[in-house]
Amino acid sequence: MERAMMNYQNIFLSSALYLSVIAALFYVLIFNVLPKSKFEQEVFLTKKQQCLKSNSYMSSANWKYLRETVLKIQGDRCLCCGKASKNMHIDHIKPKSIYPHLEFMVDNLQVLCPDCNRAKSYTRETDYRKSDHLIALVREINENKLLQKKYVYDYETLERLAKQRFNAELGTKKYPRILPLT
Numbered sequence: 001m002e003r004a005m006m007n008y009q010n011i012f013l014s015s016a017l018y019l020s021v022i023a024a025l026f027y028v029l030i031f032n033v034l035p036k037s038k039f040e041q042e043v044f045l046t047k048k049q050q051c052l053k054s055n056s057y058m059s060s061a062n063w064k065y066l067r068e069t070v071l072k073i074q075g076d077r078c079l080c081c082g083k084a085s086k087n088m089h090i091d092h093i094k095p096k097s098i099y100p101h102l103e104f105m106v107d108n109l110q111v112l113c114p115d116c117n118r119a120k121s122y123t124r125e126t127d128y129r130k131s132d133h134l135i136a137l138v139r140e141i142n143e144n145k146l147l148q149k150k151y152v153y154d155y156e157t158l159e160r161l162a163k164q165r166f167n168a169e170l171g172t173k174k175y176p177r178i179l180p181l182t
C-alpha cells in the first residue's frame with residue numbers, strides 16, 4: 001500500500017516537473033523569443049516605411065490635392081504677414097510630428113510664407129485663420145464630397161470655431177486663438 005502511494009507520488013512529482021519544464025519553455029518562447037523577432041521586424045518595416053513616406057510625402061496625390069484646395073480657399077497670401085511669394089507653404093497648424101493623425105486633414109492647414117512658417121516651426125500651434133477663411137472652408141466642405149469623406153477631421157469643431165471667430169471679429173466676444181483639435 002505504502003509502495004503504491006510512493007509510486008503515485010513519484011508519478012505525480014515527475015509529471016509536475018515535466019509540465020513545469022514545458023511551461024517554462026513556452027514562457028521563454030512566447031514572451032521572449034517571438035516578440036523580439038517580431039519587434040525587430042516591425043522596427044525595420046517602420047523605418048523603411050517612414051523613409052518611403054517622407055520621400056513620397058510632398059509629391060503624394062493627397063498632399064497635392066490638399067495644397068490646391070487650401071490655396072483655393074485661403075488665397076495665396078501669407079495668413080500671418082500678408083506677403084505673397086512664389087513658393088507659399090501649407091502649414092500644419094498642429095504639427096504633424098506631434099499630431100500625425102492630422103497630417104492630411106484640411107481643417108488643420110493654413111497658407112504661410114516660407115519665413116513665417118520657419119518662424120512658427122513645429123513648436124507652436126498658432127492658428128492664423130480668420131472667420132472668413134473658416135467659413136469658406138465650411139462652405140467648400142459642404143459642396144465637396146471627396147473633401148468631406150477623406151480630409152476632414154472634425155467638422156463640428158471647425159464650424160463652432162468659425163462662428164466663435166466671426167462673433168469675436170464683430171467685437172462681441174473673446175477671440176479664440178487656439179485650434180481646438182486634439
Ligand SMILES: [Zn+2]
Nearest residue numbers: 078081113116
Ligand atoms: Zn508671412
